[in-house]
Amino acid sequence: MLADMPRRSAADVADSRASAVEAAVDLASVEGLEGITIGRLAGELAMSKSGLIGRFGDKEAMQRAVLAAAVERFTDAVWRPAARSAPGLPRLEAVVDAWIGHLRDGVFPGGCFVTTASVEYDARPGPLHDDVAEAVSRWLGVLEAEARRAREAGDLPPGRDPADVAFELHSLASGGSVAGRLTGDAAALDRTRAAMRRAIGLPAG
Amino acid sequence: MLADMPRRSAADVADSRASAVEAAVDLASVEGLEGITIGRLAGELAMSKSGLIGRFGDKEAMQRAVLAAAVERFTDAVWRPAARSAPGLPRLEAVVDAWIGHLRDGVFPGGCFVTTASVEYDARPGPLHDDVAEAVSRWLGVLEAEARRAREAGDLPPGRDPADVAFELHSLASGGSVAGRLTGDAAALDRTRAAMRRAIGLPAG
DNA sequence: AGTTATACAGAACGATCGTTCGTTCGGTAT
DNA sequence: ATACCGAACGAACGATCGTTCTGTATAACT
Structure with a gap:
């Protein structure tokens, strides 16, 4: 017997919390992790503020959960597909394509989530800064x-x-x-892809 | 006679408003243009909220003035020195050095201001989005x-x-x-400089 | 000197922030 | 059948948000 299993239907609980987090990821990709408001998010989820925040403890814990979910979504969209390619240059080429692809497909409605979070916390210390920095460092690694x-x-x-x-x-x-989205330059992703390919010695094609 | 000149000492008025804007630029480079708070800024300037906002009308007008001042500061630090070099590649090379230099010197205490503003407004419409987009487009031009x-x-x-x-x-x-500041990578600016030089066909040196 | 316009302080506005209660309700274990 | 846990609610907390209004002191112009 599993003594520490949730007493309530585990699937339901997970679904409820996970769907809240996913909605928060979408919201935060537009408004920023700091722009999330418990009231607004609760309103979008049609639940009470206290019911929502009760799942996480406090707002910072929620932000950290949202960040972790966003990193997971990025990994699913970019790394997992690319990791099927052969190690080395072929895999780097696949990463570039998946990276550009996830931006084109709007995996995050407000643009790259980690970039938004990086800018928000690059000059502000705290647990969220550390979380973002750790995620970026790992990806760079x-x-x-x-x-x-x-x-x-x-x-x-x-x-x-x-x-x-x-x-x-x-x-x-x-x-x-960021620049492409801001200026509305439709060619921005193509330019970015070409530059990334140049960076790894590949022809622009 | 100049009928529409300010009745009060023009220099004093300009100084007061300008120093408020400069303080706001420093604050916003860390907290973001959206993170500025009238109460906080007024506190730092040792004046009342109403006295501060009275200079601008409302918060959005203040944010636009702050953005304009930040663009001016960037132009002073990066473009004006570089523009003394000969047009074409020499000037581009000088731009790269001044650009990296202004980041290294901490012209903006929270990192590149326009980047922060770009991320804040790349997914949110409004006058501030348009101002930032216009500034970036002009710079790209x-x-x-x-x-x-x-x-x-x-x-x-x-x-x-x-x-x-x-x-x-x-x-x-x-x-x-952003990435360098976030991860604390001391070599980030060197890496960036080398990459920018590579982009214009210059040796890394 | 008297008038006018402006800069600013101070107080208050309604709204919203994040958080903390006490309560209710459904499901599980004993 | 009873006890209990956890999810979620509604209400309220003090704090802070941006804004507005009123009073006042001071500088500029007649």
């Missing part, structure tokens, strides 16, 4: 490892620092997504 | 014109689209500044 494998396979110039490659890919995707 | 001159001088590959170059430079600076 993944990219760097892949770039290193590509270099070892001879698919990148030997002088090219894998950490530089990772950082450049991230900067391009992050900055390009 | 300046970069593009310079890239075009560089290409005409034969300092850039003929196949390279000047708009692509401008967009890539902006993406790198914007995204790199």
